[in-house]
Amino acid sequence: MTTESGKPAGTERTGHLRIPHPGRGSALPARWRILSWILLTTAVALVAVVVTARVLLLNHVDRDANADITQEIDEFRAFAAEGVDPTTTFPFTSVERMLEVYLNRQHTSEGEVIVGVVDGSLLFDRRIAVDRPDLPANLTEDGVMFERILNAPTGSGVHEVDGGQVRWARADVTSGDDRGALIVAVFTAEQRAKVADTARTIGLVAIGGLGLTAIIGWLVAGQILAPIRQVREVAAAIGEKDLTSRVPVHGRDDIAALAQTFNSMLDRLEQAYTTQQQFVDDAGHELRTPITVIRGHLELMDLGHADDATREETIRLVEDELDRMARIVTDLLVLAKAERPDFVQRRPVDVTDLMLDVEAKAQMLGTRDWQLMEIAEGMADIDAQRVTQAVLQYATNAVTHTHPGDVIQLGSVFVEHDGTEHLRIWVRDTGPGVAPDDAARIFERFRRGRTVPGDRHGPAAERGGAGLGLAIVRAIADAHHGSAWVESAVGHGATFGIDLPLRDPAGTTGTTGTTGTAGSPGTAETRRTASQ
Incomplete structure (x- = not known):
């Protein structure tokens, strides 16, 4: 489905991004979604633990029953193979006597029944006679099951009864014409009941753990999502006239x-x-x-x-x-463009060529005695067009405050500030100078210097201009992470300059060389600056 504009319904296109309408997606709060997934995952894991534990415990019950049966059968076969009556030290004369002696010497374990059979008839039931009269009498009283065990083609098996499973094994023995058998059976109902109780206990503990997980998950999810709520609250609080609100930042995640x-x-x-x-x-x-x-x-x-x-x-x-x-x-x-990150485009520039080009353009600004005092020889990573614009603005300002034939000097030099190399370009005039209070103020927008004694050019406001030229110079210097400055003595001219670092924030460097004729527009200690 599409709208009249040809876009898929439910979306709006902003630039290159397709933004869904708020109606799409789940309406369940993020905190509940996080908690739901935590509980679902935990519940699945706990169910798997309970089921696995129950299966392992039941397998353990079966293994123990099989081990008890095997032990009894092996002991009886060893006793029958020996065939000596321990009371007389003579060989057994009948199967009945062998079974009687053997059964009288046995002690059954939990759920275990040992039965002696001679010629198909029950002879002894050790369970009923001695140890466990409380066990169900299914083996001896259930004639069908008893017959199945006696007539089973295999010597072991498992039968399902009302109380659970009966695991059994039979050892046949003969002596002359006598035929008998020893039947060992283990009722696992009681052990299985204990396994069920254990699994039930584990399940209750798991439910309690799930509840504790829900509480902790709710608190942790709230703590994690708190900064996001703050972002939403700050975004909601921002208005057209107030953009000062900020989100508190905690941690480093x-x-x-x-x-x-x-x-x-x-x-x-x-x-x-x-x-x-x-x-x-x-x-x-x-x-x-x-x-x-x-x-x-x-x-x-x-x-x-x-x-x-x-x-x-x-x-x-x-x-x-x-x-x-x-x-x-x-x-x-x-x-306005000075606030944009692409206001300056730094590239390696030959400072010598730059200064010769600036000096040639400055001569077109007025009939003054233009003097190029010194040239820094080497490369600098700057925006040549913006730097030219700034220096020509200084030159225009110098022309405004001087008369035809007056001297205006230009120069450039490599200097060092706080361990960082800078390119300094300066323009010096012989005009009336700048009042001390105006040294920094004139770099602000729509601010003009006040008239100083000896200024033959009249009030600053009458010389034209809107007071934006030096503000543009400062903006160019700031964009280079440098500074714009002026030093002056009233009545003795003024020197305007910019200091530009040779290394930009991205780490690109310019290569410095030597400096031409000696001389400097001043020292850092005496000049008044309008820094970034």
């Missing part, structure tokens, strides 16, 4: 791994939501001003009566504001 994975998913969702919300807020905040400016100029412009100069000036202002809006949107999109 599979359930703890599930909780950690779920929390990681929530972290990604929260980060994505925060990024989206920040993007919307930033776009709404920054785009409101140019939209208002455009609307105001269009409303003031009387298309029917305005002269060409007024119309051209209005159109120019509108185009400038539209261009500024486009730049803001582009920068915001870059910052």
